Amino acid sequence: MKIALAQLNYHIGNFEHNQKHIIHHINLAKEKGADLVVFAELAICGYPPRDFLNYTDFIERCDITAKEIAKHCVGIACILGLPIKNDILEGKDLYNAAYFIEDGNVKVITKKALLPTYDVFDEYRYFEPNDEFKCIMFKGKKIALTICEDLWNINDNPLYVSCPMDELIKEQPDLMINIAASPFNYRHDEDRIQVLSDNAQKYNLPLFYVNQVGAQTEIIFDGGSLVFDEIGEVKAEMKYFEEDLQVFDLDEVQHVKNKYPAAPRAEDIEQIHDALVLGIRDYFKKSGFTKATLGLSGGIDSAIVCALACKALGAENVMAVLMPSKYSSDHSIKDALDLVKNIGCKHEIIEIKEAANAFDSMLAKPFTGLSPNLTEENIQARCRGIILMAMSNKFGYILLNTSNKSECAVGYGTLYGDMCGAIGVIGDVYKTQIFQLARYINKDVEIIPENTIVKPPSAELRPDQKDSDSLPDYGILDEILFHHIELQKGSKAIIAEGYDEALVHRVLKMVTQAEFKRYQTPPILRVSPKAFGMGRRMPIVGKYTP
C-alpha cells in the first residue's frame, strides 16, 4: 500500500483556498501512485480555529467543504481532519474528527480522545473527548488512525487517564496513522520524534505522521512529517517550514533500509530564523498585505527584525524609519544606515525633536516644578509610535514590533511606544538568542553591521543611557527568565539553582509587574516552549510573585 503524506499550509476559515489546495494535492498524490493520501488535523478549516467553532455556519461550511473534496477521492482514499457535530445531547457540541473517504464517500469517522488544553491549546473549550475506538479497514490492512495528542499520553507525566492506542491495539492493526497540528518550538522536534518513536516501539507498528506547516498569526507549524518502522526507527523525515508531499510504500518502510533518507535537522538558531521568516511571510500573505514598516534605531533588535522582514517580504517591501532624538548617538544613525545599505530596503529619517518639544511645552503647566523623569523618556518612545503608525495608516505598511523577549519579560519598553505593532517578530527570542541570530544572519556576508552587534545595548532615551543601568547582565537575566517562564519555576527553586537571591526576587518582581503591559502587546511569533500571549495566562491584579 502506498501512502502519501500531504504536509500543507492551511489558512484558518479560508474554505475556498483550503478546498482547492487539498483537491490539488489529492490529484498530485494520485498521479504519484498513492492509494491513500493523508491530510492534517482540522485541515479543512486550519488550526487553531478558536471561537469560529462556536458559529454553526462555520461547522456546516467544514462539512460542505469536506463533502465537496470527497467527490475527488476516486481511485484514491483520503484522510481529512475537520470539526464535526456531536449529535448526542450530553457533552460538548463538537468533536475534533477525521473523515476516512473512499470511492467519493465518507466511510469512517474517527474522533479525537485526548484534547490538549494547556499552553496555547484550548481544545476542551470546544470538543467532547471520544471514547469509542475502531480501526479502519483499507486494502486488506487495518489502520489505527489517531489525531495528534492521542499519541502523546506516554512517558513521564501523562496528562490523561487513558491511551487511545491501548484500545485500538486490541484489534491488531497493521499500521498507525496520526494526523497532527503540532506547533513549532525550537525544542519540539526532538520531543516529537521521541514520542512518536516510542509509540511505534510500544505498539510494534509502523507509524505515518503528518503535520501542518505555516503560521496562523502567532502560532507557527514547522511540518517535519515523519515515518517510522515498527521498531521506532525514523524511516523518513519531510521538509521543515515548507509544504511537502511524499509517497511511501508500506512494505518498503518496513523492509528496505535507507529508502527515504531523512535530511539532517537544522540547529536551533537556524530553526528559529526559518520560523520567524515563515511567521512574518504568512502573517502578511494571510491578512492580504505586502508591505512592512518598522523603527530602525541602529540597535540589534530592530536590525534583526528588518533583516527577517526583508527575507520574508523582499527588501523592496520594507520601509525602515529612522527617528533620531537629541539623545541618539552618532553611531546609531550610521549603524542603521549601514544596515539599510547592506540590505537594500527603503528608509526615511524623521527626527522626533519637534513633537517631543511640543509635548514638553503643552505639559509645562501641569508639570510645573517637576524634573524630567521616565515620563519624558516615554513621550519620546510614544512620538516614535505615532510616526510609525502614521506611516502605516498613510501607506498601508504593517508595523512590525521589535521588542525582544527579555524586554517583554521585565517590562523594559514603553506601552503605546516601542511596544506598538501588528505582530511581535522577536518577542519570543531572548536578547542572548538575538546575538546568536545576528551571527547566523551574518554567516555568509555582513548584513547586520558589526558595530550594531558589539556595542552595548541602549534605549537612548536619556544621555549615555545603557540597558545595563537598569537591567542585570543579559546572560544572567535570560537564564533566570528561562527558569521562570519556560520551566515555570518560582523564586525558591531558582535560588536553589545557585542564582543570587536578591537578583532573582528583583527579576521575578519585574516580570509580575509588567503583566499589564504584556496584556496589551501585539501577538508574538511563538518559537519557544513558553511564549508570552495565549500560551501564558496570568492574572493582572493578582498579588503574587511565584
Next chain:
Amino acid sequence: MKIALAQLNYHIGNFEHNQKHIIHHINLAKEKGADLVVFAELAICGYPPRDFLNYTDFIERCDITAKEIAKHCVGIACILGLPIKNDILEGKDLYNAAYFIEDGNVKVITKKALLPTYDVFDEYRYFEPNDEFKCIMFKGKKIALTICEDLWNINDNPLYVSCPMDELIKEQPDLMINIAASPFNYRHDEDRIQVLSDNAQKYNLPLFYVNQVGAQTEIIFDGGSLVFDEIGEVKAEMKYFEEDLQVFDLDEVQHVKNKYPAAPRAEDIEQIHDALVLGIRDYFKKSGFTKATLGLSGGIDSAIVCALACKALGAENVMAVLMPSKYSSDHSIKDALDLVKNIGCKHEIIEIKEAANAFDSMLAKPFTGLSPNLTEENIQARCRGIILMAMSNKFGYILLNTSNKSECAVGYGTLYGDMCGAIGVIGDVYKTQIFQLARYINKDVEIIPENTIVKPPSAELRPDQKDSDSLPDYGILDEILFHHIELQKGSKAIIAEGYDEALVHRVLKMVTQAEFKRYQTPPILRVSPKAFGMGRRMPIVGKYTP
C-alpha cells in the same frame, strides 16, 4: 444545624489577606452561633488564579494557608475551597477542591467533577475532573457538597455527560451545599436562581449556595448567595456587589416561611452600574493605586466613565483631562466643564494643536502631495493618548479607557489613541446601554449634563464629523452586534431575523476586521454574557466572517 454563608471578596494570590479575612469571618460566624461556616470556591487563592496554578509554590502556599486557617476551626466546622495536588500519576496535576474542616483538622476532601472550559473559564487547563463521590457526615446530617459547575449540568444543553448529584443522591443526603465563583453578567442572576432552584426540586433537598463577591481585573463577582428549600423556593438571597455573612438554621429554612426575606433584585441597568463601580474600585484597591485619570471629551462615554470613577474612587481622586483640538465644538468644552462642576473632580485643559502641528510638519516630506485622511485623525487621537499617559506616568494616575462596546466591536477607535488605558470601564456596554446608564446616573440629580446625553455622538476628529457618517444608527447596530456577539449568530441567522442583508454583512465584516485592534486593548470589565477579551478568542489572520 446553623450554617453560615460567608460571601467574601478575595484577592488572587494574596494569601496573607485572604487568610486573615477568612479567619476573621470564621470567628464572626462562631460568635453568631453557626455550627458550620462555608466559604467560596478557591477562596484560599481567589478566582481565577489562571497560570499561577502552574507554579508548585502557589499550590503549596494554598495548602499551608488552609492548614493555618484550620487551626481556627474549633467549635465550628468550615468548608473552604482551594486547589490541591492530584497524587495519581495519570491525569492533570491538580484538583479544584474543598476542605471540610472540623476540630482543627481537614476531615474530608471534596473534588470538583465538572470543569467549566468556555467563555472566560479555563478549568480543564489545570484540573483533573473528579469521579469519586461521597457525602460528608456532620452533626448527624449528610451533606452533599458540590463545587459551582457541578450543579449546572441540568436543563437544555448539558455540557457534560454526567451529574455529580446523581451519584451523591444515592447516599440519601439531608442537604446540599454548593460553593461557587460565579461571575456576574446582567443576565446571570435569573439563570442562577433557576438552575439552583431546579436542583433543589430535582433532588428534593434544601440547598445552601455561597458565591464570591468583588472584581478580579475584568471578571466581576456579584455575590447574591442563596438558600433554597427542598421544593426549590428561594428562602434567602444575600447582598449583591457587597460582602455579606448570614447564618441560617437548617430547620427554619425548611419549615418557617419568610424567615429570611430576600431583598428585591435590581434592574439590569442598576446591576451594570454597581458592577462597574465595584470593578473600578477593586482594580485600584487590589493593584495598590488610588487615583485615576481619563480624557473628558464632552461626549457621553467619557462622561459616564468619569461619573463611575468618581463614585468608585471619590471625586478628589479623579483627574479629567480636556484635550480640545481645532475640530472640537464649543459645546464640547462646555459640556465637559459642566460635568466637572456637577461632580467635583479635578481637571486640566491641554490643547493638542501644538503636537498635532508638529507631527504634520515632521511628516510633511514623506506625505508630500497626499491629502489628509484617517491618518491625521488618528494622529490627533494618539496625541491625546500621549498626554494622558504622560499624566499617568508623572503623577501615578491610572488611565481609564472610555471606549464603549459598540465602538470596540466595529473598530471605531484609534489603537494607541483613545484605545489606551489600564482598564476598559465601559467596553462591555453597548452605546444604547450607555444612554440608559446616563439616565440611571442622573435619576436623582443631573450629573451627566443633559446636552451630553442629547447631542449626536461625534469623535470630533474632522469638521462636523458625526458617528452616523460612518456607522449605522446605534439602535440597529447594537441589535445586530448583540445577535452576533452575545448570541453567536452568523450573518445568515441574523438576516433571517429580518435585518437588512447588506447592513448585516457590513457590520459583521467590521467586527472581523477589528480583531487585531481588540487583541491589544486593555482588559474590559465584563458585565454581559459575552465580553471582548479572555471570553472571546478569535483568530486574527483567519479569513472568515461568521
